[in-house]
Amino acid sequence: MTPEEVAATQKFKVGEMSIAARTPILMEGANSAQLFTVLSGMGLRYKLLADGSRQIVNFVLPGDFIGLQASVMGEMAHTVEASTDMRLCVFDRTEFWTFFRAHPERAYDLTWLAAVEERFLGEALTALGQRPALPRIVWALLTIWERARLVDLTEGPSMPFPWRQQDLADALGLSLVHTNKTLARLRQSQLLTLSPGKLTVHDPEALRRTAGIEEVEVPQRPIL
Amino acid sequence: MTPEEVAATQKFKVGEMSIAARTPILMEGANSAQLFTVLSGMGLRYKLLADGSRQIVNFVLPGDFIGLQASVMGEMAHTVEASTDMRLCVFDRTEFWTFFRAHPERAYDLTWLAAVEERFLGEALTALGQRPALPRIVWALLTIWERARLVDLTEGPSMPFPWRQQDLADALGLSLVHTNKTLARLRQSQLLTLSPGKLTVHDPEALRRTAGIEEVEVPQRPIL
DNA sequence: CGGGAAGTTGAAGCCAGTCAAGATTTGTGG
DNA sequence: CCACAAATCTTGACTGGCTTCAACTTCCCG
Numbered sequence: 001m002t003p004e005e006v007a008a009t010q011k012f013k014v015g016e017m018s019i020a021a022r023t024p025i026l027m028e029g030a031n032s033a034q035l036f037t038v039l040s041g042m043g044l045r046y047k048l049l050a051d052g053s054r055q056i057v058n059f060v061l062p063g064d065f066i067g068l069q070a071s072v073m074g075e076m077a078h079t080v081e082a083s084t085d086m087r088l089c090v091f092d093r094t095e096f097w098t099f100f101r102a103h104p105e106r107a108y109d110l111t112w113l114a115a116v117e118e119r120f121l122g123e124a125l126t127a128l129g130q131r132p133a134l135p136r137i138v139w140a141l142l143t144i145w146e147r148a149r150l151v152d153l154t155e156g157p158s159m160p161f162p163w164r165q166q167d168l169a170d171a172l173g174l175s176l177v178h179t180n181k182t183l184a185r186l187r188q189s190q191l192l193t194l195s196p197g198k199l200t201v202h203d204p205e206a207l208r209r210t211a212g213i214e215e216v217e218v219p220q221r222p223i224l
Numbered sequence: 225m226t227p228e229e230v231a232a233t234q235k236f237k238v239g240e241m242s243i244a245a246r247t248p249i250l251m252e253g254a255n256s257a258q259l260f261t262v263l264s265g266m267g268l269r270y271k272l273l274a275d276g277s278r279q280i281v282n283f284v285l286p287g288d289f290i291g292l293q294a295s296v297m298g299e300m301a302h303t304v305e306a307s308t309d310m311r312l313c314v315f316d317r318t319e320f321w322t323f324f325r326a327h328p329e330r331a332y333d334l335t336w337l338a339a340v341e342e343r344f345l346g347e348a349l350t351a352l353g354q355r356p357a358l359p360r361i362v363w364a365l366l367t368i369w370e371r372a373r374l375v376d377l378t379e380g381p382s383m384p385f386p387w388r389q390q391d392l393a394d395a396l397g398l399s400l401v402h403t404n405k406t407l408a409r410l411r412q413s414q415l416l417t418l419s420p421g422k423l424t425v426h427d428p429e430a431l432r433r434t435a436g437i438e439e440v441e442v443p444q445r446p447i448l
Numbered sequence: 449c450g451g452g453a454a455g456t457t458g459a460a461g462c463c464a465g466t467c468a469a470g471a472t473t474t475g476t477g478g
Numbered sequence: 479c480c481a482c483a484a485a486t487c488t489t490g491a492c493t494g495g496c497t498t499c500a501a502c503t504t505c506c507c508g
C-alpha cells in the first residue's frame with residue numbers, strides 16, 4: 001500500500017474492540033453492520049446443526065477478515081467465536097463500500113481474501129473426504145502451524161493452541177475419542193506433540209511423508 | 225445492470241467457446257489468461273491426490289464463474305472439467321481488471337460470487353464431517369436439484385444428471401459401492417430416483433425430513 | 449479443597465470400505 | 479446391423495476403522 005492508501009484505510013477504521021474468550025463475534029444468520037480484521041487472538045468459525053452437532057469450518061488467526069459473507073450476501077453462513085481474548089479492528093459496512101468504490105485495489109484484495117478462503121475450504125473438504133484419521137489430523141495441525149508461522153505466532157517448533165481436542169474433532173469430522181487416540185500415537189512417534197494450550201511440531205518433513213501430504217502451502221494474501 | 229453496464233460488459237467479452245465433454249477447461253496449478261462464465265452445459269471441479277484419489281469440490285452449472293482463483297492468487301487450486309459439451313463466455317484476464325476498476329459494482333459482484341462459493345464449501349464440509357451416508361447423499365442431490373431449478377434445467381421433478389455414481393461418491397467421500405447401495409435404498413423409498421443421465425426428486429419435503437436437513441437454500445447471486 | 453471441564457483409556461458394535469463377481473448399458477469397428 | 483469390448487451399475491460377503499459407551503485421571507480455578 002502507498003502511504004495515502006494506508007491513510008485512507010485508517011480513515012474508515014471505526015475503532016478497535018476487545019472481545020473476551022468464549023464470546024461470539026458474529027452469529028450464523030446475522031447481518032451485522034460491522035466488519036472486522038483480527039489484530040490479535042484466536043477464534044473459531046463453525047456451523048451448528050439441528051441435532052446439536054457442530055462443524056468447525058476454520059480456525060481464526062490474526063490477520064483474518066470476519067464478516068464478508070454478511071456484507072455481500074446479507075447474512076453470515078457460520079458463527080465466529082473468540083477462543084482467546086481478541087482485539088479486532090472494526091470497519092463500518094456502509095462506509096466500507098464507499099471506500100471500496102474509491103479504491104478498487106482494496107476491492108481486489110477483498111476478492112483475494114474470499115478466494116483464499118475458498119481455496120482452504122476446498123483443501124479441507126479433500127482432507128475430510130479422502131484422508132483417514134491420522135493424515136487428516138496431521139494435515140490440519142500442519143496447516144494451522146504454517147499459518148501461525150506466517151503471523152509470527154510460533155516460538156521455534158511450538159505455537160499456542162487455545163483449542164480443545166473436541167474442537168479439532170469437530171473440525172475434522174472425527175469423534176473425540178478417536179481424535180485423542182490418534183494424537184497419542186503421533187505423540188509417541190515423536191513427530192508432533194499436542195498438549196493443552198500448546199502445539200509442537202517436531203518434524204514437519206517426516207509428518208508430511210507419513211501422512212502422504214504433498215505440501216502445506218499457505219497462499220500469500222493481503223491484509224486490510 | 226443498466227443498459228450501459230451490459231454494453232460495457234459485452235465489450236470485455238473476448239468471445240465464446242465450445243468445449244467437448246470430458247475435456248479439462250482449467251487445470252489445477254494453471255495460471256490462465258482467461259476467465260469463463262458457463263453459458264450452457266455441466267461440469268466438475270476436482271482435486272487429485274498423489275495416491276490417485278479424487279475429491280470433487282463442486283458441480284458446475286450454467287451461470288457459474290470459472291477461473292477466479294487463478295486471476296487473484298496466480299493459480300487454480302482445482303481442475304475444472306466439462307461433463308457434457310459446454311458453451312463458455314470468455315473474458316480476458318488483463319482487460320478484466322481494467323474493466324473492474326472502471327465498474328466497482330462488478331467488483332462487488334465478483335466478491336459476491338466468491339462468497340457464495342465459500343458458503344457452499346462450508347456447507348459441503350458440514351455434510352462430509354457431520355452427516356452419515358444417506359443424509360449426505362440426499363443433501364448433495366437436493367442442493368444440485370435446487371441449483372438446477374434456478375437456471376431452469378429442471379423439467380418438473382427431473383433434471384439431466386450427466387455425472388456417474390463414482391463422481392457423486394468422490395464428491396461425498398464415500399465408496400462407489402456404498403453410494404450405489406444407498407441410492408438403491410432411496411429409489412425403493414420412492415423419494416428420489418437417480419438413473420443414468422437423469423435425477424428425479426419425487427418428494428423434496430419428505431427427503432429433507434428423513435435426512436434431517438433444515439433447508440436447502442441456494443443463495444441469490446449475480447451473473448457476469 | 450471441592451467440583452467441573454478436559455484429557456485418557458479400554459471394550460464392544462456398527463457403518464462404511466474393500467473384494468469379488470455378475471448384469472446392464474454404451475460405444476465402436478467390421 | 480450385429481458383435482464385441484469397455485464402461486458403468488448392481489449385489490453379496492467379509493473386514494476394519496471409527497463410533498459409542500463407560501469409567502477413570504488430570505488439570506484448573508474459585
